[in-house]
Amino acid sequence: MYTLLTGATGLVGRYLVRDLLLNGHELAVVVRPSRKQSPRDRMEEILQHWERELGRALPRPVVLSGDIAEPGFGLSPEETEWVADNCSSIIHSAAILEFYGKDRAGEPWRTNLNGTQNMINLCRESGIKDIHYVSTAYVAGLQTEPVMESSLSAGQLFRNDYEESKFCAETLVQQIDFADHVTVYRPAVISGDSRTGYTNTYHGLYLYLRLMSVMIPPVPADENGYRHTPIRLRMTGDERRNIIPVEWVSAVMCRLFETPEARGLTFHIAPDKPISSREMIEYCGEYFKSTGVEFHGHGELPPLANRAENEDQWMFERMVMENAETYAPYEQTDNTFDMTNTKKFSGDIPCPEIDKTVIFRYIEYGNEDRWGKRKPDVERVKNWTEDALQNHVNTDASNGRRQMVGLDVYGPGGCQVTLELSPSGLHSVHRGLPDQDLPVLRVSNADLESAIRNQENAATVRQAWEGADSELAASLTTMLLSALELQTIAVRS
Missing domain, CATH: 3.30.1050 (Nonspecific Lipid-transfer Protein; Chain A)
Known part of the structure; x- marks a missing residue:
């Protein structure tokens, strides 16, 4: 029987496609058409990427054209019947990382909450009783105490609509009463591949790396080859950052998916050793050979005494403020996550540290990829x-x-x-x-x-x-x- 996967074109989704196919699973994927590509073409591009990297051909999943934000995923009657006849499990990985919405009729609510309700309805109508839901560790919202895997609602406040929409969606999932098993995966902040630097999305950490790759190189270097880029940050430098590489997330999820004893539990997927904001800044400073960062603690930065004499600093701080303001609520806080269940079933799969080598690799990949603007390398299939x-x-x-x-x-x-x-x-x-x-x-x-x-x-x-x-x-x-x-x-x- 097949496993139905949503979100297959996302970063985690494309790694799950690769790893599940390599492990011999039969996959069906729900994919939307894009402006330029059909669902089948979109999946073909992803699979050819993995084939080039692996040096071997891969099986093709069954591709269903749909939109998880539509009732029944927008599948045709024939495709809906096929799902009911052929799929015994689902991994609902589709989500949108949009932090603020105008109202609950739009994003992120449309995809994260309504899409999850559509998933539940489809499973109920199709008889799928083995449900795997990809949530986020940040359904925890703002909490000062360690967040337990068994906990969902603790009266927490949320930093943004994304966190709250995922919290509401997981609440729906936890209330499912027709399934044999409901398994929930809560990854922390997902970054690119720690071995290759690969990513297909430039949110979060990559936004800061891209900013530095734009801001720093044009600054003239001194006689020692260093660039002085003065900037004040609203941090102490000691803040934890729960960043995890995507290949590890997929490896852990596949292990848990393939372990019958793990069915029905909730799993935090977070790093053993979070990186600090100071380490991130120091690694980037070493890569770009730049100096000038000052940690000013939490709170508003005082205005510069003389902008005319500090034009570069004013410009750098304005660029960071304008581009990274979305992530400002995460500058001061990050949670501590209990991982008892995760360690029990996948503790032998170590989480790679986001160290200097990995940060360098991310920057280099971003530059090579032109920060998402590089044209994909794909052989067009003439006849299927x-x-x-x-x-x-x-x-x-x-x-x-x-x-x-x-x-x-x-x-x-x-x-x-x-x-x-x-x-x-x-x-x-x-x-x-x-x-x-x-x-x-x-x-x-x-x-x-x-x-x-x-x-x-x-x-x-x-x-x-x-x-x-x-x-x-x-x-x-x-x-x-x-x-x-x-x-x-x-x-x-």
Whole structure:
């Protein structure tokens, strides 16, 4: 059975896609079309990124076109029926990181709260009873005492609408009464990959790093190569920052998702050793070879005595104020999170520290990526395997016995489908692999295309069948290739 995943194009979501596919899970994803790309194209771009990094082809999830903010996720009747028939669990990772909204009809309430209610309704109507919800550690709001995993409502105040919308959404999730298990994941502040620097979003920490990459390099260096960039900050330097790298978040979540004993619990996902604001500033100062930061403690900064004599400082402070004001409520406070449950089931997966090397890596990746403006490297798929198969369906009556099989074509343009074959051709194509015990062909699109072009190359396909002896594998391969021999599948331009 399939796991339905929302938020697959987000930072955490795309890591969950990678890790769950690598671990052999069957995935279906709900993806919105963008202004320039279809849902299938958006997922293909993400999967090709992972394939380049991993050096191997990956299976393709079933892609459903929808919007979690719409009732029923905006799925078509056919897709809704498919979810009910094929999905036994859900990971609801979709959310929007928007701190303030005009009213509850807009964001972040529309996605974070209404989207969660839509998820609950869809699960109830589809019979999905294994529910995994990605919340945030900051449903805790403003609390001075350690926040327990078992606690949700403590009369807390919230820094912004984002925190409150996620709190209200988790409240809905915790009240679900039809599921066998409701598991909640509460990550802290998620940053990019600590090993590669990769990110697809430039919020939070990256906003500050980008500001420094813009502000500091134009300043002339002194005779020692250092740039003096005077700026006063409303901090002491000792403030904790609960920042965690995305690859660790995904690794922990996958472990918990795959552990039956972890079902039904709530998990804080936070660092063992939070970074301090002073460490972050010092690492950045070392990278950019800059000096001049002063920690002035909490409270308003006094006006500069003479702006004309401190024009650079006035400009730096204004830029920080204008660009980072959204995060001002986090400058002075961060919570301490209990991680008893998380340590019990995934304590052997250490959280990488956000140290100097990682900060340097984040800055370098941001510069290489032009802070999100670099054009993605993706090979356009000209023909999709599933489309090609649909074009070869023969609805005529068959003289021979029909055989249902699964086809898992991985790599660009691939798909997961169930086929109905006979000696006279291909009779039906259905999304998703079969749940029952049927033969399944797992093959790369390159090997399948090679065999279609020249059946002398069919040995690779014959050997790739699961659940079929050599005689049946040979027969199924002949039927499949005969049905497709005139078609080139997944040709890339």
